Amino acid sequence: MKFRIILSMMALVALAACNNSGNDAAAKKDSTTANTSHDTMDHKMPSVGPEVPALPAVPEGAKVFFKNLKNDQTITLPFKIEMGAEKITVDTAGGPVAAGRGHHHLLIDGPDFIEPGIVIPKDSVHVHFGKGQTEYELKDLAPGKHKLVLQMGDALHRSYGVPLSAVVTVNVKK
Template structure:
């Protein structure tokens, strides 16, 4: 009986810890993220600058747990937003700016591409609710 109770208590602690680890950070009220430039529909060269903007939230490097802060992730040609409760992926279509950068020079192949920003918390998790920009389209020459 004592062994069962110990195991049950341990299982409860582990379950609680895992639930806390995957809990999304609450988004500050009115927090917004947006692409300052280029404008939607712009024609750009293969290498161009993307400027990021925020409202009602501060930027901080990844790992900084200061309340009401986050950092940018640029989604390139992504149709579906990253899943809630999981870190934003890192790959060619999900660029991380974990040093609280406000702009980046990116290089894309010629053609039509979509760009969208999503803010991540200190652990690269989307906020709840998700803080995401409007999706824009650029035409790369």
């Protein structure tokens, strides 16, 4: 009688152990599946539209302009360019995308503007003012005619297009 009880108890323990290991395996499998799908989501996120806020609309009447440059002006280097903005707040880059805010970019001898929503390149002829600067000292430019374009972009460096651009041609004196 005693022996039988012990046997059946052992069987129960074995069963329980078996069930437990089975649950563990199932749990492991579940978490693996969850991790995999999470990873996949993470990888997909940057390219998925809804995660990136839309380019804010340009406020009515907003504009950017060169405060101290007129078309065909002759300048000597170094020259401190003053960048103006009206009805749009000059902000730093990298923060949340917000309507009515942006930062200046100077395009040297490039296009007249950058298509709205396009991320402005960053190199020696596409200067970003992501700290919210409104002045820039122009130093290295060969003598002669050059096109300077002011282009405002949002926190993600996406161009606001024609409405927030300004073009001047300057003549750098020898």
